[in-house]
Amino acid sequence: MEHTSQLLTEAADNIRVLVAAMVEKAKSGHPGGAMGGADFINVLYSEFLKFDPDCPSWECRDRFFLDPGHMSPMLYAQLMLCGRFTMDELKQFRQWDSPTAGHPERCVERGIENTSGPLGQGHTYAVGAAIAAKALYARTGNPGFKREKIYAFISDGGIQEEISQGAGRIAGHLGLDNLIMFYDSNDIQLSTPTSDVISEDTALKYQAWNWNVIEIDGNAPVQIREALTQANKENQRPTLIIGHTVMGKGARKADGSSYEKCCQTHGAPLGGDNYLQTLKNLSADVETPFQVRPAVEKMYAERLEELRKEVRNLRAEEQAWATENPAKAQLQADWFANRLPQLPWDEIEHKANSATRNGSKTILAMLSEHVPNMIVSSADLCNSDKTDGFLAHTTEISRTNFAGGFFQAGVSELSMACICIGMMLHGGIITAMGTFFVFSDYMKPAIRMAALMEIPVKFIWSHDAFRVGEDGPTHEPVEQEAQIRLMEKLNNHHGKDSVRVLRPCDNQENTQCWKMAMENTDTPTALIFSRQDVRDLPAGTDYTQAQKGAFEAIKEANPDVVLVASGSEVGTLCDTQQLLQKEGIKARVVSCPSEGLFRQQSKEYQEELLPKNVKTFALTAGLPVTMEGLVGPEGRIHGLSSFGFSAPYKVLDEKLGFTPEHIYKEIVDFLKQ
DSSP states (O other), X not given: OOOOHHHHHHHHHHHHHHHXXXXXXXXXXXXXXXXXXXXXXXXXXXXXXXXOTTOTTOTTOOEEEESOGGGHHHHHHHHHHTTSSOHHHHHTTTOTTOSSOSSOOOBGGGTBOOOOOSTTHHHHHHHHHHHHHHHHHHHHOOHHHHHOOEEEEEEHHHHHSTHHHXXXXXXXXXXXTTEEEEEEEOSBOSSSBGGGTOOOOHHHHHHHTTOEEEEEETTOHHHHHHHHHHHHHOOSSOEEEEEEOOTTTTOBOTTSOBOTTOGGGTSSOOOHHHHHHHHHHTTOOSSOOOOOOHHHHHHHHHHHHHHHHHHXXXXXXXXXXXXXXXXXHXXXXXXXXXXXXXXXGGGOOOOTXXXXXXXXXXXXXXXXXXXXXXXXXESSOHHHHSGGGGGGSOOBOBTTBTTOOEEEOOSOHHHHHHHHHXXXXXXXXXXXXXXXXXXXXXXXXXXXXXXXXXXXXXEEEEOOSGGGGGGOGGGOOSSHHHHHHHHXXXXXXXXXXXXXXXXXSSHHHHHHHHHHHHHOOSSOEEEEOOSSOOOOOOTTOOGGGGGGSOEEEEOOSSOSEEEEEOTHHHHHHHHHHHHHHHTTOOEEEEEOSOHHHHTXXXXXXXXXXXXXXSEEEEEOSSOGGGGHHHHOTTOEEEOOOSOOOSSOHHHHHHHTTOSHHHHHHHHHHHHHO
């Protein structure tokens, strides 16, 4: 259904009024960009976006990803017109316990596909969602996934953020023709005009990345419609629609002069008489601006009815496919419900005393055979972080092969992470991604957003400590474990660890950690692996106890001292325990792959494992603070309080005091105190 240009402009003006009113009532917000982008989002939702008005979670719906989260009033107003929000909820913009938060927070039932805030990430999620749609079509043949379109909305700030380079490169390289992105180019940002900070030719940049680029007046409804029509016909490339819009479109100052194209409207209420003059200019009732105009209400009521008929036909096509392909239909249902198949964890065999990155490779090979909806990625390190194990039973994704299960992201840790998050935001896909632990620094913004959205991606980080050795301090993580362990202490909005962190001490424990990671559908999981070989725990160890977060690696009923570590350092403590035993000192060795999980156990279990009346000594190849919560105020920690050094790892162990002999002496001294 096409609407007249006059009606579309009236609807966009209605959105502009609601935007200005929401921000004014809250005395906080960003009206300018939202007012300028209203024309595009209105045309998109009223004529193009295919969604089910009665079932927001329809698997094959089109999806809209907002990158500039500060433009949330635009999205809330639009979704209110579609029945997802009430007018009263718009009036509570930015208030306590309101669904209309300052920046949108993911809620599929409300029509919000992603939490957005840090610029650049939102449109990168869209790239991941576009890959997911193609991957699901390749695996199932469901025609709905082939039809599905992913729409993204990006601002000048998002274009400037460096992540846009990774997203643009990858989307163009893969030929994601199901991805359509609108660039709200209004020449104004928070502090300055864009001309003060950028002079590139954005169109040429995206064309060089193999994008179809269309340039229009972004406030002209007919041009927007024509651009979206062309974009939907494109079958080789992603499309960028550069819409030249007016910041604060329709805004007026107190004297009636234009308040458009002003930085002041970007991040603050229009204010006082400026606000009142703006409402008058947009033909709104200054006394009751929170209204939907009759013509606009009728337009969207008709649109929703039109969608119901269209979706009914589309879902009938999908049902016909499901009837003809019951096995694949069941797989699809399982995938979207996060149901795993039975996995042969007990059949995995590891080489003795091997690096945990090698054990992860073996486990990934098993997963590639049994989890067909899993996609694993690496930032140009798959043969070193050993994520290439997943290639044992699959192939690499390419523009001609979305049935593949391995996504080669190139050197782009942040882009890779956000794309993997985007695949899971789409639904139906499980993702994991690898790089060196020290390079997790590049991924921190994505880790935080995955935690906030409660997306159970799997982060795979190898080369876990200074034992990277000759590569030197640039490649040797020291502070990284302490940073990610803080996320175990931070609760998400459902009261769970925001990130589950697992650092196995050997490959039998590694299997248990991967099992926990795959079964964790509530939060992201971080898996931290060694580059160097590690010593296996003694024969007979009950590794299933790792699911408690911490357990006895070497048992001692009445210890003189409890030794605790995670990862590579557990083996060192096992050797130290033998030296202590020769001196008649009874030591219990505890492996703690996840303090977060351990703190979820009963107080009785925690006290039994780490008794308060027994001295506790911890060993960590990272910052000592990593272990402070485990040893308590009377404990002692041997850690690393400086950057690493370049040398073979055994030399570093000796120089930095990480040998059993040195730790033995330190413990003896500790016990004398």
